[in-house]
Amino acid sequence: MRENDVILQTVSKVAVFIILTFGVYLFLAGHHNPGGGFIGGLTLSSAFVLLYLAFDVETVNAGIPLDYKMVAATGVLIAIFTGMGALLFDSAFLSQTFAYFDLPIFGKTELATVVLFESGIALGVVGVVVTIIISISEDV
Amino acid sequence: MxxxxxxxxxxxxxxxxxxxxxxxxxxxxxxxxxxxxxxxxxxxxxxxxxxxxxxxxxxxxxxxxxxxxxxxxxxxxxxxxxxxxxxxxxxxxxxxxxxxxxxxxxxxxxxxxxxxxxxxxxxxxxxxxxxxxxxxxxxxxxxxxxxxxxxxxxxxxxxxxxxxxxxxxxxxxxxxxxxxxxxxxxxxxxxxxxxxxxxxxxxxxxxxxxxxxxxILLGAFTKSxxxxxxxxxxxxxxxxxxxxxxxxxxxxxxxxxxxxxxxxxxxGGEATWFWLVSGVGIFTMFWGSFSAVRQKDLKALLAYSTISQLGLIMSLFGLGSAALQGGASAESVIYTKAIFAALFHLVNHSTFKGALFMVVGIVDHEVGTRDIRKLGGLISLMPITFTLTVISSFSMAGLPPFNGFLSKEMFFTAVLNANEMTIFSMDTWGLLFPIIAWIGSIFTFTYSMIVVFRTFLGPYRREKLEKDPHEAPVGMLISPIILCMLVILLFFVPNRLSDYLLSPAMNSILPAYQNMDGLIPKISPWHGFNLELFMTAGVVLLGAFLLRTYRYWNVVYDFFPEKRSIDRGYQWMLARGESGSKRATDRYMTGFLTNYLYYIYGFLLLVVGGTLWLTGSIVIDTSNDAPVSVYEGIIIVIMATAAISILFTKSRMTATLLNGVLGYSIAIFFVLFRAPDLALTQLVVETVTTVLFLLCFYHLPEWSKEERSLKVRFPKMVVSIGTGALTVLLALSVQGNKMFESISSYFEDSYKLAGGRNIVNSILGDFRAFDTMLEVVVLFIAGVGVYTLIKLKEPKGGDDIERE
Structure with missing residues (x-):
């Protein structure tokens, strides 16, 4: 029942990279501008979903051999354990902090622990969305 | 840390x-x-x-x-x-x-x-x-x-x-x-x-x-x-x-x-506490020892004996709490002896009962059975184990020269003191304590002797045992030997234990009595011919008598049939609970999605709508609202058209796409109201859900013609229109009711507090990170749920070992 997807596949090959880049940008921009872990994660997963739509599941899995269940679990664990990290410094669970550093190339940069937490959220979202979509689409 | x-x-x-x-x-x-x-x-x-x-x-x-x-x-x-x-x-x-x-x-x-x-x-x-x-x-x-x-x-x-x-x-x-x-x-x-x-x-x-x-006592009683x-x-x-x-x-x-x-x-000092702790404790002490005597399995016997000993310690804590009634005073310091005895017996019980369990484990391990009807005559085959058993069970029975004797004597002293209490209407009921304690101790003596005599003395019957009995390996003996040495040691130097461990504990249980005279009694193995000693003598004589005549009086247990009534009650409750909940669940879990939607939205209408109605919260106040611009009007028209068209579509595909129109229009609203984060999220979520819907619909059958009769459709209409109206009312009422100052000014400091200029994200990642974390956990659970539902369908006739 597969139709001829040449146009979709060709466009996807380019578009996926644009979306992925945009997703990473959104993830990093979140601190000061619109974006963040949740949106970043959703955008990244929409790129994956586009891949799965344009190509079949086997091809994509061969190209990106990731177990998305593990990705999701890793994300959730990162979110929880970065929260626990605060306990080691005698702060409340999930406390975040930030500081300014002078880095080469970037100059004065703000580094915040919330990035670690957000990366957990992003991974969790990507893992769950792709897991759900793959498992439903495989169940024919 | x-x-x-x-x-x-x-x-x-x-x-x-x-x-x-x-x-x-x-x-x-x-x-x-x-x-x-x-x-x-x-x-x-x-x-x-x-x-x-x-x-x-x-x-x-x-x-x-x-x-x-x-x-x-x-x-x-x-x-x-x-x-x-x-x-x-x-x-x-x-x-x-x-x-x-x-x-x-x-x-x-x-x-x-x-x-x-x-x-x-x-x-x-x-x-x-x-x-x-x-x-x-x-x-x-x-x-x-x-x-x-x-x-x-x-x-x-x-x-x-x-x-x-x-x-x-x-x-x-x-x-x-x-x-x-x-x-x-x-x-x-x-x-x-x-x-x-x-x-x-x-x-x-x-x-x-x-x-x-x-x-709190219920928690303590169930655990103990x-x-x-x-x-x-x-x-x-x-x-x-x-x-x-x-x-x-x-x-x-x-x-x-x-x-x-x-x-x-x-x-402590409260009458309810006193009666519950000491009453339940002393009865448990009697009931446990009485039931222990009839047991045929050594471990079950020890289990009942543990119950009885725990009851003993519990009752002592209860009796001792009387000392706190009406504040600490030199007259009531005598009641604190019960707590001291409780702590002492607690330590002693751990030593001798730990040793006994290990010994029984050895017998079970080396002989292959724990049934006292099959055991007997092991004394010559397992001499070390036998010695250890004698030490620990004689201590449990309350005989010298073992630590159990000391604490048992103190237990008797405490119940005799309780007899003379004048508070908590103890002058009427107080006599029960020494009597029950004494009877319980007689049974304690009897079952302690059963452990020794039925296992190690009497005829040796090889044919009833599963393997050739022999002494346990050294490694298994070390632990009970250490415990038994403690049992003896504590008899000779009990006051060392009292100085280092019991008296600090007394001070923390009874802070009001801290370091008062007479709080820490001197433990001595011999305190003359007093009533306690005669009680112990009576225990030994009667206990030995009961042991010899067990055959003649065990008919008593027929009054409490083997199908122990409490146990039966527990099983009955469990079975009834299961069947009852199954019946209740079967009644509403019909398997029809329509019914479930009825429950969900009906509940929402009833609870949320009812609350709104009863509290009179439906206040619509439009005075502060901004005027509706042309663009907003256009989008509203588009959304309304799409929503109404869904009702008349013929295929699922069209319905999904129209639903998408609704979602994307909301995203445009967010753009108009300058909420870029929300707009972005809404756009991506809408895309992903549309794809998901289309995927799911691929598996569903064609949209069948629904039954068109008014009787079926009317309740559906009521529920759906009601839910829609409720949502609108709710949104408007939220605007109309300002119960308290808005907290948004706090979040405006996000750059100073969280170092981020994006307020939305600072809320998500910092101020309310707990919500975000739990949301991602929920999302994960949902994902796992979908995966297991689809992938892990149980094959027919699979492994059924867990359900047996």
């Missing part, structure tokens, strides 16, 4: 490491890997003995969730020190014993030691926590690890039954205890046990005082197997013997006693 915190977490962390070690070193018996942990902990707590006995206490607190008054705070005083020493000391001996008891080839040792260490950490947590909620957490963790350990041989039906029973009863009690804790927190405004003790006088008149007392909750303990004997020796005689079942001791300064 103090060193106590770290030590407390070591066993729990080690529990996770044990399976890894097991995989790395497959040749190692994992017991050797686990053994250093209790030994290290034990030596740490021993090193604290001298400073604790000098009156010091150790505290430490780590903030967990400040907003909930949740602090991981530890408190090491005399009372907790006794328990930590028991937990780690007996823990070391039990681990050593188990190395020889459990075979490396046949048993899943990584599970066993992981659970055992988990229990050890949890139990240490119970006795060291100062925060009520943390204490509760560890309390339930002990129930969980006990469950896992009882079900260690989970292929046996009886193990699973015993594990479930103990879990249901102890966790049920634990939940009632939690409610009691919450009441205490409501009364005092703090979760710290020490602060609650300090506030004792101000809460005594509170209306929640007695309910909290009863609920007090009548009528004792029924779980005999079934828990399905656990491997080291577990029975450790959890179900020396430590976990004493958690209830610990709780009672810990809360004596809060509730």
């Amino acid at each position: 103090t060193s106590i915190h770290i030590l407390l977490l070591i066993p729990i962390l080690a529990a996770f490491l044990i399976p890894v070690i097991g995989r790395q070193f497959p040749k190692l018996h994992l017991g050797w890997a686990a053994l250093p942990i209790p030994i290290v902990l034990f030596s740490f707590f021993v090193s604290k003995v001298s400073s604790i006995s000098a009156g010091e206490t150790f505290t430490g607190s780590v903030a967990w969730i400040r907003a909930l008054d949740l602090y991981f705070s530890v408190y090491l005083d005399g009372l907790s020190l006794i328990f930590t020493l028991l937990i780690t000391g007996i823990g070391s001996l039990v681990v050593l014993y188990s190395i020889f008891y459990l075979s490396k080839e046949r048993e899943s040792l990584s599970h066993f030691y992981a659970y055992l260490l988990l229990f050890m950490g949890a139990m240490l947590g119970v006795v060291l926590s100062d925060n009520l909620m943390v204490l509760y957490l560890f309390w339930e963790l002990t129930s969980i690890s006990s469950f896992l350990l009882i079900a260690f041989w989970f292929r046996r039906k009886k193990s699973r039954y015993g594990a479930q029973k103990s879990f249901l009863i102890t966790v049920g009690g634990g939940i009632s205890m939690l409610v009691g804790f919450i009441m205490l927190q409501v009364m005092t405004g703090t979760n710290s046990v020490q602060e609650i003790i300090a506030m004792r006088d101000s809460i005594q008149e509170h209306e929640l005082f007695v309910p909290a007392l009863v609920l 197997a007090q009548f009528p909750f004792h029924i779980w303990l005999p079934d828990a004997m399905e656990a491997p013997t080291p577990v029975s020796a450790y959890l179900h005689s020396a430590t976990m079942v004493k958690a209830g006693l610990f709780l009672v001791a810990r809360f004596t300064p809060v509730f």
